[in-house]
Each structure stands twice: as C-alpha cells, then as structure tokens.
Amino acid sequence: MSELLTPAILVGIVTSGIRLATPYLYATIGETFGQLSGVLNLGVEGIMLMGAFAAFLVTLNTGNLWLGLLAAILVGALMGLAMAFISVTLKAEQGISGIGVYLFGLGMSDLLFQKMVGHVATVSGFPSLTIPGLSQIPYLGQLFFKHNLLVYFAYLLVPVAWFVINKTTWGLKIKAVGQNPAAADSLGVSVNAVRYASVTFGGVMSGVAGASLSIGLLNVFQQNLTSGMGFIAVALVYFGGWSPWGVLGGSLLFSTVNALQNWVQVANLPIPSDFAVMMPYVLTILALVFAVRRVSQPAALTKTYDRGES
C-alpha cells in the first residue's frame, strides 16, 4: 500500500479532486440560490447536458471558447427560465417536472449531437493557466496554480455567493421568500420575481457546469456526458446545508472520492472498480441522512406560493 500511495500520487489525486469539483461547484451554487428561494430544480442534469452540448457545438464550429461559454449561459438561462415558469407560474410539482426537464435535456442533447455533429470530435478547451511564481512551489504549485480559467472561476464563485446570500439585500430577499413567502410578500417583496431570478440564475450556473466539462475538463461531448453529476449536485445542496461553503466542502469531498476511484481502477487494487464507482452514491445517501439532522431546509422548499386571492 505504501509504495502505491507516494506523495506524487497523493498530490495527483488531490489535484484532480480540486479540478473535478468544478462542475459540481457551478451546479451546486446555482441550485443553492434556487432552493434558498424555495424552488427545487431537479432538472440540473438536463440543463447541464444542454449547456455542455451548446458550448461544445459553438466551440467546435467557431473555435472561440468564450462564444461557447456564452452559448452555455444562454441555453442555461432559457432552460432555467422555463423551469421557473413551470414551477412558479404554473405551480407544477417540482420533483416530477424536474424529471421531465432531465429527460428533455438527455434526449435533446443526444438528438442534436447526432444531427449536428454526428461523429466523435474533440475541441481544445480552456488551457491550463500556469500562474508564474506560485506554480513553482513544490506540491502546492501543482495543487492550486495549474488549472484552467473555469476552475479558478468556480472557486471564486464560492465567496461571492456567500457574500450575496449573507451580506446583500438580494440575499435577504431570497432567503425570506424561501422561508416565509407570505411574510416576504406582505413586506412588498415580489415572491415570484425573486424565485424567477434565483431559478434562472441556477439554470445559467448549470449550463456553465456543463460547459466546464465539455470545453474545460473533458473537451468532448457524448450522449449522457454528465452521467448523474447533476443529480448528485442537487443532493450536495442538501448535504452542504444551503451554504456556499458547505457545498464547497461537499463538492470537494465528492470529486476527491471520484479521483480516488479513478486511481483505484488504474492502480489495479483488489477492490472491484464497480464498488469504487458505487462509493459516491452510498456516500450521498449517508450524507443526506446526517445532513437532515444538522440543518433544516428552507421552510418553503418545493411549496408553491398562492396569495390566496380568489
């Protein structure tokens, strides 16, 4: 065991853990905003797939990564807006409509990929930015300072999201709407507007999460590229207790387990790789069990708001 886990390998595992947390971070931070406002968007997986495809397609055709990212943002915004319309205006059951959005994204991204690309293709995604000086530090340099821009942005998003949620009026409104919509409404906060904005922002972030895979980390697109990451992201929001730092911890834990699982497969350990792949799911269930006891969810989560006029 000791010769298998050298410092270099350990650094390698943690480094890829830090990198692989990127899609989880975007998706969970976006979903945190939506859930804090009281809307459970279970369609994250579908939006991620559509975002990943849009970014991949535009980058493949234009060679411009920023246009690709923009495409993912637009597609994410559109699907987030649709989800808001379904959940807020039409008051649909959120657990089920999210599955519809997932199936739509799963089928649509595959359909469009087959029709518009139709073959295995790769793009050159966001390149690694080696930060001069800092990247030369032994171990730490590799761990923190040799990632691509989308990775840095994702980590930057955590304190920004924390600030918005806890230190701005906007954050206060979002939380008020998610805890007690009737009270927020009586104080003149438009429940629907806040929820629309939060869910749409969540959609944008899910789109970017997809893009971070297709034009940042993997640089390909294929059917079901995200393979369940979006669902895990939704679970991580519960796990992280609806706080940006909490979801950062959850995302890192998961991505590191993922990296570890890749290593188990490569290192040919006497553990069947299927069990290694199973670990994140088992871990999520355990995490949910313990998260439930730690913090309570936004009181109005999944509850539609009716002003009671008739």
Added chain:
Amino acid sequence: MSLLHRLRDGTVNLYWLRSLVPFAAAGAAFLVGAVMLAALGTNPLQAYGALIQGAFGSVNSLADTIVKATPLLFVGAGICVAFRGGMINIGGEGQMVVGALAGAITALSLPTWPSWALIPLCLTAGFLGGALWGTVPGLLKAYLNVNEILTTIMMNGIAVQLMNYLLSGPIMDPVQVQQKSFIPQTAQLPDASFLPRLAPTRLNLGVGLAVVVAILVWFLLWRTTWGYRIRAVGLNPQASRRAGIRVERYAALAMILAGALAGLAGVTQVIGVNHRLFTDGSATGFTGGAGFNGIVAALFGQLHPLGSIPASVLFGALIVGANKMQRVVQVPTALITALNGLVVVFVVASEIWRRRLAAREELAHTPFEARITDQAEAGRT
C-alpha cells in the same frame, strides 16, 4: 332527473373537460415535437406517420408495442401507489435492475426445477428484490425525513454498479470466461424459467401479469383499508395522524410496494423477453428507461392504475415506433426521450387547469347557502 340536473348546471361538461386536460397537454408536447422535427428539416407528418406504422403496422409490431408497454405498466402501477402515498419514487430504474438480478440468480441456481415452481419463485424473487430497493428510501423518508427523490436516484446508481459487478464476476456466463471474451452477461436462463410466449411474436405472459397487477393495485388503493390509509397519508399526513393512522408505516409501505412492482418489471423482462441478463454499463441498457418512462405513463394515466394501462401502451408504442421513424426519416430515437420529457413537463404543468376546473365543479355542487357560509368562514380567518 339527476343527470338532467347535472347537465343544466354544467358539472358534466366540466368533468369531461377536466379529464381531457392531460390529453391536451400531451397533444401540445407532440406539437412542440412536430416543430422540432420541422426545424431538423423533417416532415413531421411523415415522421409521426412512420412512428404510428412502426408501432401498430403489423401483428409483430403490435406485439412489440405491448411487450414494451409491459414494464411501463408494472412501474406505472407502482408509481400510482407511491405518489398516492405522498412518496416520489424516481428509483424505478434501480428497482427494476435489482428485481431482474434476483430473478436471474434464482433461475440460474435452480436449473432442474419445473416451470410451475420456478416461474413463481423467480417472480417472487424479483418482487422482493425491488421491494428491498424501495425499503431503504422508504424507511429513510418515513422515519428520518430524508428526501426520497434524492435517495431513490442514488439507489439507481448503486443498483447499476451491483449489476455490473455481478455480471462481470460472480454470475458471469461460464462460456464467456472459457472463451476469454468476458462479455458482462449471464448464461442463458433454464428454459423452465421462461414465461409462456404467443409464438411467433415476443408477446408473453408478462403483459397479462401486468394487467392483473394494475387491477390489484386499483383494488388495494380503493377497496381496502391499507389502500385507504396510504391515500390518506399522501393527501394529508397531519390529519391522518390525528385520525390514528401510523403515517410512517403507510408512507414506507407505499414506497416498498412501488419498488416491488418495479422489481416485477425487471424480472418479467428477463424471464419473458431477454432470457438472460446483460449490461452495457448503464441502467437504461437493460431497462430501456422504463423506470423513468413508467412515471410518464402513470402521470398520463392520472395516477390511476387502470388509466396506466392505455397510457403504457401509448408510451410503449412511442418506443417501438421510434425505431421505424429512425429508419424512415433518419431522426435519432433520442427524440422520443426528449418528447417524453416534454410530456412530463406539460402534463404536470397542466395540473393547474385540472385543479381550477375541479374547484369550479365543486363550487357548482355546493348549495348556495353553503357557499355563503364558506365565504363567511374564510373571511373570519
């Protein structure tokens, strides 16, 4: 007199209008699908025509449609129990996989048993396997309030890896091991485990079982105390508790039963259609997405097990017809996945109109004096 009365105050019309809402919603989804097809440069009429012909055009295709509808009906009937009991079960895929595994292992371990004993035993194993997979999220939700949507999704992931592990090791086909080809699949199951078929089609006894199960679920939900309690818990847990119902027990039961029925979907797929279990590494490789599409069918059937019967045939037809559509107009079958997603969204979103019509209907039934009192009561609170 009564009918005349109802016609006059319009409640009959409202009732029909209300049951038409999901159809209108699905129609709208297909309309969006038509626009998508047109945008892809395909004639929507030609595409849908090929789809209908592929699903119902010949005896064989009709049989295939019914074969594809079978797991949808099992899963859908289970979804009716779960949703009526207030449990959202997204775990049909995993429950199907575990049911199939349990059934396949049973059949493979008892190669000399006669059909009359082996088939019921396999079905029981599948039922119990699915039930086990529903038990974990069911108990966690009922007793610890852990979100069942998320746990059922995670249980799907665990089931797939369990299947991949078993099929590439402990229960791998010995021939695969001998020839060193290592395709992850079991040996062919003993003939005695096969569900009887209506040769030459692939139509098998599974569909009969599914219809019986749907009827039993209807009976359970609307004709037994257990079913009444499940529905009461789903509608209003607080009131149920005050009425002395053990809410946790019936909520968990709803999820366990849903898992068990999905398990039946899995085992009948193995002993009725494939006759062996194989994996492409994903759940959908085996289930064909029936664990999700069963939700679509149940919703479309208005969460009524008998309504799920025609709904399952409809969505089975979509799956079978999609292949023909792919051949004739070169539209990938992925379109059907997207279309199913749209149907879910549209049907769930259209509930708001169903509720509004129901409210108006109720109002029409309420005597005038009661309405006045109601309003007075409402004003007081």
